[in-house]
Amino acid sequence: MSALGTRIHPHYGVFAPVRGEYVDLVAHTPLPPVARHSPATSSAFDLGTGTAVLAAVLACRGINRVVATDISPRALACARENVHRLALTDRIEVPVPGPGLYPEGRADLVVCNPPWLPARPTSLIEQGVYDPDSTMLHSFLAGLSAHLRPGGEGWLILPDLAEHLDLRTRQQLLDAIQASQLRIVDKIDTKPRHPRSKDAADPLHTARSAETTSLWRLFPAP
């Protein structure tokens, strides 16, 4: 994992960060000024942490306290193991999950890479990729303003694969952002580098080769 300078270990059934390009987006997007100016008190939430790869990138970038959550017990065990192996236990907390998507309190930065496709998962591993009604995406957007400190921002990481497969329109995403009283401050795009995006024999080749992954910087609307 080049953004971390070390390997991240996925467990069976846990979303593996094989697509390094979205990790690089989180590694290179400027941190919110409030976190940069006060590193000793800076904080972040990583919602749906999986292996804890994004939490680890944020901690390595200097965020003082990262709280990482996930709905999957396997992901939580995997995240805890990676945090321990990377010697980041003083910076990253993986608590027992509460009833909602968000942990208690507020943070300078909330990062969320929700399941990419609104479709029904058929196996454990697919729960990281498929979410039938985009429940996690909508919960992230709906709860963001109430969980940001003043000056804080949300980073939504989302490939547009669902749009290329006619499972979601861009307008539906923009409407959901607006309905949550959020403002888009920036959108940073990257193209996939993984081998399947170049495999013409893949049945999803047309969609995969057209895919863009974006990091949407979201602020509470004034």
Ligand SMILES: C[S@@+](CC[C@H](N)C(=O)[O-])C[C@H]1O[C@@H](n2cnc3c(N)ncnc32)[C@H](O)[C@@H]1O
């Ligand atoms: C696309 S994966 C991202 C994993 C990791 N953040 C990364 O970037 O590699 C989505 C993650 O969200 C988790 N997830 C799905 N629905 C969730 C929910 N309702 N609440 C919390 N986590 C959820 C999945 O278990 C999975 O680990």
